[in-house]
Amino acid sequence: MIADVVVDLQYGDCGKGKVAHHLLNNNHYTHVIRYNGGCNAGHTIFHGGKKFITHHIPCGVFYGIKSIIGPGCVVNPKKFFEEIEDLEANGISASELVKIAENAHVITDFHLAQDGKDEDIGTTKRGNGPAYRDKYARRGIRACDVPELAPFLVDMYQELYEDSNPEKVEILFEGAQGFGLDIDWGDYPYVTSSHCTVGSAILNGVPPRCIRDIYGVAKVYETYVGAKEFEGDDPIFDLIRAKGEEYGSTTGRPRQINWMDFDLLKMAIRINGVNKLILNKTDILDDLESWTLYNEDTMYEFKNGEDFQYWIETKAKEVNPEIQTTFSSSKYAI
Ligand code: IMP
Ligand code: MG
Numbered sequence: 001m002i003a004d005v006v007v008d009l010q011y012g013d014c015g016k017g018k019v020a021h022h023l024l025n026n027n028h029y030t031h032v033i034r035y036n037g038g039c040n041a042g043h044t045i046f047h048g049g050k051k052f053i054t055h056h057i058p059c060g061v062f063y064g065i066k067s068i069i070g071p072g073c074v075v076n077p078k079k080f081f082e083e084i085e086d087l088e089a090n091g092i093s094a095s096e097l098v099k100i101a102e103n104a105h106v107i108t109d110f111h112l113a114q115d116g117k118d119e120d121i122g123t124t125k126r127g128n129g130p131a132y133r134d135k136y137a138r139r140g141i142r143a144c145d146v147p148e149l150a151p152f153l154v155d156m157y158q159e160l161y162e163d164s165n166p167e168k169v170e171i172l173f174e175g176a177q178g179f180g181l182d183i184d185w186g187d188y189p190y191v192t193s194s195h196c197t198v199g200s201a202i203l204n205g206v207p208p209r210c211i212r213d214i215y216g217v218a219k220v221y222e223t224y225v226g227a228k229e230f231e232g233d234d235p236i237f238d239l240i241r242a243k244g245e246e247y248g249s250t251t252g253r254p255r256q257i258n259w260m261d262f263d264l265l266k267m268a269i270r271i272n273g274v275n276k277l278i279l280n281k282t283d284i285l286d287d288l289e290s291w292t293l294y295n296e297d298t299m300y301e302f303k304n305g306e307d308f309q310y311w312i313e314t315k316a317k318e319v320n321p322e323i324q325t326t327f328s329s330s331k332y333a334i
Contacts (some may be wrong), residue, residue, distance in 0.1 A: 001206060002169070003172075003206050003210050005201045005214050007179075008218070009268035009274070010178050013178075013255065015219070017043030017045045018045070018046075019215055020172060021045050024057050024060065027170070028170060031060070031065065032068070034070055034175075035070045035200050036070075038056065038126060039079045041177065042248060043059065045059055053250075054087075056075060056079060061087060061092055061093075061111070064097065066301055069098070069099070071205070073101075073194075074106065075104050076126065077106065077148060077149055100155050101143065102155075104142065104267060105134070105142055107126070107128070108127070109128075111127035111130035119227070121193075122227030125251075131193075156204065178196055179268035180222075187228065191213060198211070214274050215276045216277050217280065219279065219281045221257060225248050225254075229256075230256040231257055241254060241255065244281055263297075270319060274323065276323070276326070277324065279326070280330065281330045282329050285306050285308070293308070312325065
C-alpha cells in the first residue's frame, strides 16, 4: 500500500484542490480519501474548462477514481446529496464513485442550529464543531445510522484490506482546512474541530509506513477567515484580496490577509514531515511588485520575486534538506 498526502500548511485555501487535481493527472491512484473536516471546506477545482467547488466530495470523482469520505470526517447528508446532484448535472458521474466510511459521523440539524449561533470563533456555520463534539462525547450519529446513506457506505477495513489487494492500493489523501486551524497546533480557540495534519490521514486506516510523499501546500502570502484579528495594516492587503480573489469559497466572506509567516510554515513543514512544498499564487505578489514575509518576528522585504523565492527555497532546505519546492502561479496548474 502506498499513500501520498496533500496537506495545507497555513489556514486553508492554499490550493489543495489544485495540487490534488494535478497529482491525479500524473499518478495511478486507486482511491482518494478525504481525511478530516466536513462541508466547512471548499476546494476549488478547474476541470475540463469548468470551475467546481467541492465541499464533502473528494476530487477523485473528476478522474473516475473511487473517492471516500473517511472516518475522520463529518458529513451533512443533505449537502452530500446536493453536491452529488450538482456534479452529475455538470457531467461528473459522482454517484458511482463516492463512498462514505460507515463510521464517519453525521452533521444533524441540531448541530447546524447550534453552530449557526457562533459569534466567537467565526465558524463557517456548517455544524462542524457540534458534530465533532458529539462524536467525542460518544453520543453522535454515524453514517451507518442514516438509512438514506446506505447505498454509499463503505467499511474501510474491508475496502482497503479484504476487497482490494493491499499491495496494489495507492491512495491520495486529500486534507481539509490547514495547520493554522488544527485543533491542537492552531491558534486555539480560533481553530476548526478536527486534526488537519498528516497524523490525521493515517487515522483513516493506513499504516504510517505506507506514506510516500507529503505535499505541503501554502501561499506566498497568508489568508485567514474567522473572528480573530489577523490582517496587517498595510493597504496593500486590500489589493491582494482583490487580485487574489480572496473570498471564502464556502461562505463568500472576505479573507483577512497578511504576509507569510515563515515561522508558521517552518513548524508546519516539520510537524507534517513535508518533502514536497508547493507555494501558490506567486503571480499576485509579482503583479503588485511587493515581496515581503516575516521570519522570527522580523519583516523582510525583497526587491524582486527571484530573491523572495530563492530565500524561501533556501530556508525550506535548511528545515528539510530533501525538500523539493515548487512555486506556482494562480494562472496555471503546477
Ligand atoms: P469551522 O471549521 O466551521 O468550525 O470554523 C472554524 C474556523 O476554521 C473558522 O475560522 C473558519 O473560517 C475556519 N475554516 C473552516 N474550514 C475552512 C476552510 O476550508 N478554509 C478556510 N477556513 C476554514
Ligand atoms: Mg477552501
